[in-house]
Amino acid sequence: MGTPDFAVPALLSIAKAGYEIVAVYTQPPRPAGRGMALRRSPVHAEAEALGLPVRVPENLKSPAEQKQFTAIEADAAVVVAYGLILPAVVLNGTRRGMFNIHASLLPHWRGAAPINRAIMAGDAESGVSIMRVTPGLDEGPVCLMERIAIEPDMTAGALHDVLSALGAELMVEVLASLEEGTLHCVEQDDNLATYAAKLSNEETRIDWTRPAQDVHNHIRGLSPYPGAWFQIVQNGKAERVKVQGSTLEKGSGAPGTLLDDRLTVACSDGAVRLTRVQRAGKKPMLADAFLRGVDLPLGSMLL
Numbered sequence: 654m655g656t657p658d659f660a661v662p663a664l665l666s667i668a669k670a671g672y673e674i675v676a677v678y679t680q681p682p683r684p685a686g687r688g689m690a691l692r693r694s695p696v697h698a699e700a701e702a703l704g705l706p707v708r709v710p711e712n713l714k715s716p717a718e719q720k721q722f723t724a725i726e727a728d729a730a731v732v733v734a735y736g737l738i739l740p741a742v743v744l745n746g747t748r749r750g751m752f753n754i755h756a757s758l759l760p761h762w763r764g765a766a767p768i769n770r771a772i773m774a775g776d777a778e779s780g781v782s783i784m785r786v787t788p789g790l791d792e793g794p795v796c797l798m799e800r801i802a803i804e805p806d807m808t809a810g811a812l813h814d815v816l817s818a819l820g821a822e823l824m825v826e827v828l829a830s831l832e833e834g835t836l837h838c839v840e841q842d843d844n845l846a847t848y849a850a851k852l853s854n855e856e857t858r859i860d861w862t863r864p865a866q867d868v869h870n871h872i873r874g875l876s877p878y879p880g881a882w883f884q885i886v887q888n889g890k891a892e893r894v895k896v897q898g899s900t901l902e903k904g905s906g907a908p909g910t911l912l913d914d915r916l917t918v919a920c921s922d923g924a925v926r927l928t929r930v931q932r933a934g935k936k937p938m939l940a941d942a943f944l945r946g947v948d949l950p951l952g953s954m955l956l
Contacts, residue, residue, distance in 0.1 A: 654678040656694045659813060660733035662821035663754060664699055667731060670825045674705050675725055680736055681709040713743050722746050729831060731824060732786055744786060751786035752827055753793070754820035756813070758800060759784060760846040763791035768816065769809045770849035773874030775866065778802050779812060781820040783827045785838050792846075794838035796830075797823050806869075806900050808876040852879060859883045861909035861955065865901055865923030872899045872925070880931070883909075884956040887947060891956070897937050898929035911953045916940035918955055 655664065656679050668674060677700040685692040693701075700707045710718045723746040730751040732739070744751060757767035759782040764770075771779045780800040787793040799819060803812060830836035852875070859868060859881050875881040880895035904912045904924035912919055916927040931937040932946075 654730055654735040654739075655696045655733035656680045656736050657734050658695045659756070659817045659820075660696050660735075660754075661699050662817050663731060663733045663824050664696055664703075666821040666825050667828065668703055668705075670828070672828060674703075675727055677705050677707045678722075678735065679707060679709060681711060710737075712737055713740055714738075719743055719746070729828065731828075733820070733824075739786065741788065744788065749831060752796065752824065752831075753784050753786045753791075754824055755782045755784060755791055756816045756820065757849065758782060758798060759791060759795050760841040760843065762849040763846055764849040765851040767849040768812050769852055769874045771874075772803060772807065772809050772812065773870050775870045776803055779816065781816050781823055783820070783823050784841075792841060792843070794840045796827050796836055796838040799823060806873065806898070808873040808898065810877045854879065857881055859896065859955075861918060862921050865920040865925050868920050869899050869901055869925050872896045872927075877937075885947060885949060885953075886956070893933055894943075895931040895937075896927050896929070897931055899925045899927050902926040907954075909955045911949055911951055911955060913951065914944065916944060 664677065677696065679694045679696040679700070682691040682693045682697070684690065697707055697709065713719060713722065719740060719742040722743050727747045729749045730747050732751055732753045755767065756779070757771060758778070758780045762770050768779070778800050780798060782795050783797040784791070784793040784795045801815060801819065827836060857875055857879055859871065861868065872881045876897045880897065882893050882895045884891045884893055902917045902924045904917050904919055906912055906919035908919055908921050910919040912924060917924050918927065927940055929937055929939060930943045932943070
């Protein structure tokens with residue numbers, strides 16, 4: 654049961670390990686692209702390529718959908734960023750439980766955006782937790798966990814890919830332990846829980862009055878999506894520019910001031926150098942290519 658790219662490695666790993674996948678649940682095709690044509694989810698596309706039966710209910714609230722799920726009589730279910738609420742009938746609809754890949758070190762960063770929030774908070778490490786699914790939000794007992802370091806310039810996109818692959822490996826280990834009867838899961842300490850709230854558009858604009866480390870964490874935590882951004886003024890018009898990459902740099906000046914010809918920008922304490930940016934309607938580009946296409950002399954203010 655999964656939908657986005659993050660869930661694909663788990664599907665492929667479970668299939669490669671030889672487990673019988675009796676059904677794949679994913680969200681229905683949605684309009685996408687300029688033509689708004691219906692597009693299958695990444696999991697849907699991979700499942701069909703593997704010749705697996707795919708089910709795409711709008712939700713699992715109806716008795717008919719719930720009955721269809723329990724009729725599968727699966728030994729277990731794997732849930733990876735499925736995106737739909739699982740009613741009690743579904744949660745209890747397998748013989749040996751449902752298991753979820755969560756991209757954090759539970760109980761830290763329960764919720765919708767654990768990868769982004771970990772980087773935005775400046776965490777030095779992240780990881781994957783495999784837990785039994787329970788009715789509470791990411792509150793189930795943890796069966797397996799592995800930690801990784803978050804590198805200083807690592808973006809949410811890069812961490813996403815690492816944790817997706819790691820989660821797939823760990824899930825296969827959990828299924829093997831479940832099959833052997835050796836799986837042991839440990840209850841979480843709710844007193845240590847932190848929550849990764851869903852990202853909002855209101856928090857994506859860069860605030861240059863913050864310390865450079867905070868600005869850097871904000872940029873990389875929102876890269877590549879939804880993208881932190883600032884504004885420049887060209888020909889009397891404000892233009893939004895997204896930032897896809899940055900690094901800490903020495904420098905000082907009024908917050909938002911362009912300090913050099915390498916796209917280094919002053920913050921309240923220190924500076925950040927923007928390494929990869931994206932103008933509206935254009936593809937991401939390196940800083941030097943961006944500067945060749947805009948009129949931003951030294952001392953310009955980024956808004």
